[in-house]
Amino acid sequence: MTYPVADTRVTYAAGAAEASALVLHVEDLSDGRRAVLLDTTCAHPVDAGWPDQGADQAVLRTETGDIALLDCIVGATDGIGLHLGREIPVPKGAAGWAFVAAHIVAAGAPIAEGDAVRVVVDPGVRARTSAGHTACHLASLALNLAVEDRWKKQPRPDALGRPDFDGTAIDVSLIGENTSTDAYRLGKSLRKKGFVTEGLDEALPLLAETINTTLADWVATDAAVRIDRDGDALTDRRYWVCELPGTSARIPCGGTHVSRLGELGRVRVTLELHDVDGTSVLTMVTTVG
């Protein structure tokens, strides 16, 4: 039983939904399911550190039929064992470790080391998830713009040079099909950084309207979107780049995206403020279409 010595090569960032691959390793997990490691994949794996975009829906097409992917998770191996998701004991890119996409299939699935397979991703789910992810980035930039006059101190700038409320306050981001949900903690540490929360509740309807107007303006430009990448290895850094008029927004991102804003059609947000264990949490739900 040998483990891969290099990161999985990934092609989803370039938009691929099909890939021919070689099975490098098959391992039975403690829950009975099997983890399949390939030399290359187009299936987006969920990341344990920042699990915003989930696993692609896909099959591994073999000579004997299709094997459904139950999950796809980022894992890591040091050549001795395979660690998945939160069980990875080292930071991404650690020397001596290969970071891999672990394709999780059912117990006893007929697949073995050395098999040639074709990874086939559901293109509809991928397209709708990509739309949700692009809309998520746009909405976060529009939100930063809408609340920029609420800062008493200058926080770090966002991809458009505005105060980065999203990057400073984000707690959880979840991408879905044609949707995303972002939760922001408006607690003591954010106020210490200079963000004014007074009167935010009453301002929400106007803020949402402002964000929706910005989003409509941006979508109307049909700006090009692309992923810049340092390489095709799973741990290579990747960036979402959107060529908005007069400025180019660049955000670190390991997900999948549409290639033009015009593909999104209508993008709208709703904002809600809730109290969670004594801390105010702002939730922004972004919807495409």
Ligand SMILES: [Zn+2]
């Ligand atoms: Zn992203």
